[in-house]
Amino acid sequence: MRNFFLSRLTSTLAAGAALVVAAGFFSPVAQANNVIVLNSGEATLSLVDEATRQVVGTIPTGKEPHHLMVTPDNSSLIVANSVSNNLMFVDPKTGKVQRWVEGIEDPYQIGFSPDHKWMVTTGLRLDRLDIYHYDGHNLALASRLPLGVMPSHMAFTTDSKTVFVTLQVSGELAAIDLNTQQVKWKMKVGKVPAGLWMTPGEKYLLVGMTGADYVAVVDWKNQKIVKTIPTGKGAHNFRSLVDGRHVAVSNRVASTISIIDEDTLTNVGDITGLMPGPDDMELSADRRYLWVTFRFAKHIGIIDLSTRKLIQTIAVGRSPHGIYFFDRAPVTAPNGA
Template sequence: MPDPLPGGGPARLAVVLNSESDSVSVINGTTMTVSATVPVGKEPHHWMVSPDGRLIVANTRGDDLVYIDRESGRIQERRGNIVNPYLAGYSPDQRWLVVNGLRLGHLDIYRAGDLSLVKRIVVGGMPSHLAFDADSRKVFVTLQGHDELAQVDLETQAIDWRIKVGDTPAGVLLTPDGNHLLVGVMGQSDVAVVEWRKAAIVGRIPTGKGSHNILQVPGKPFALVSNRSVNTISVIDQRSFTVVDTIGIPGGPDCMMFSPDGRQLWVTARWRGKVHVYDPVERRVVMSIPVGRSPHGVYVE
């Protein structure tokens, strides 16, 4: 877990995406209360930050991206005709926007500048989470329905390879050294370690049932894995690929994000309609804030 981060402060606000309430909850970081609940569209699951620094919510069944004001949650702009955006992300060089259409089984590659569609790749198998290589040449996508991880070349918009990684893969993270991918395998209670340049699984890390999302710990060689079915978060050392700590988080922990100073870990409790605030120093949940139904993504600043 991180030490206090230089220049970082406590959480000023948080935004939680309530996928079954079709809303976002804006939380005041000082009072730890919900200051606004705003309808944003049909089934918001994940968020991203645009190249110009705006917060974007992807509405999976609304087929649109919504730019919201962080302070109020109010909608500033709505971009339609983005089909089935379950999870989306900008490449590190901010040239590409990649959108996973989980329900429809396709991967869309857009030009980030004008959101013009470059290529729709039909992959099937419920494309779920994604990660980019550091050079913005490749994107890695988990295919939950096919138990696969796929690598796509962003310049040619072609699939380089697809490999089996285990039953129902979800979160995927590139390790800080750029050499491996960590893939949460929900149906096997572990994390697959993939050497992506060889398209090969080189290890497995037992974590817990329902291993789902993965978060890099800022400034540290550790990653967090949320194990939804057993209400834990595993801390993985990315040098030894072993679990070095386990944290109890009730209610189906899902998405996670640290406060700017690293002193708080915010975790959505998917099955309880809450977001938890965990203190890494005290090693306990210090606050549980009711939000909407099936909270998924969480943004903190």
């Protein structure tokens, strides 16, 4: 397929900064280390000072920013604006706009292959998977694969040969060969599969079942479900707790977070007393606090992991979704961003 280079910038850094200041959104306090929160329902991102836990700035984005991903060199944080069909690159520390890339159609979820050769986007609205070649700065469209209704989250193998994608409406897990850029196989996994997590050693894929109340454990090499782990209704997305053993899963309907032991593949405890719709999560660098977005409450929350209690909430914008720390705790297993 002929490559289409899509690295045209719609604004320079200076122009982008001028737009933000003119709109009255940007705050001088945004020079500090900030937690970046995407408000998908109102096309903004909130800057939250991690130390004071106060919102210190709000910056306009494109329409429906859902997910974000840091570039492999950590120089930029990419905000994927799914309805505006563009990417917004911001400083991962301050949230200041660096550049825009237009013509990236329906980038709902984005991810880089571990070898940094490919950037993959799932088109939740357009029912397809787009694969771009990435040279460290520019993106070139390599393949566009019709995949089924509402492709959602993804996970890569560490050898960068395969990307897995959940298909929400058909209840399937798809495996795509990144070398041939063709679908290798699909398998049924359950109702409304969403988040994916690869267990240590790449033995199993964990799949959050948003239409049910469990996580499916998939032996992806043999394409079969070997176990289900009861959680709460609406099991959705994952975040490693960076202790070599546990991963958190948000239960969006039950408004709880379950802690899964990756060795025993069991639920070892639920965090309750949360606001409605817990979704994406981030871990503080000291591993003491788990920050979570509440999609249905216009708030984010901070959980003390020593007590597993919600200790603070912070008002942000409508439908907060993606969240990112500049100094976040490293993810030791693949595809935890």
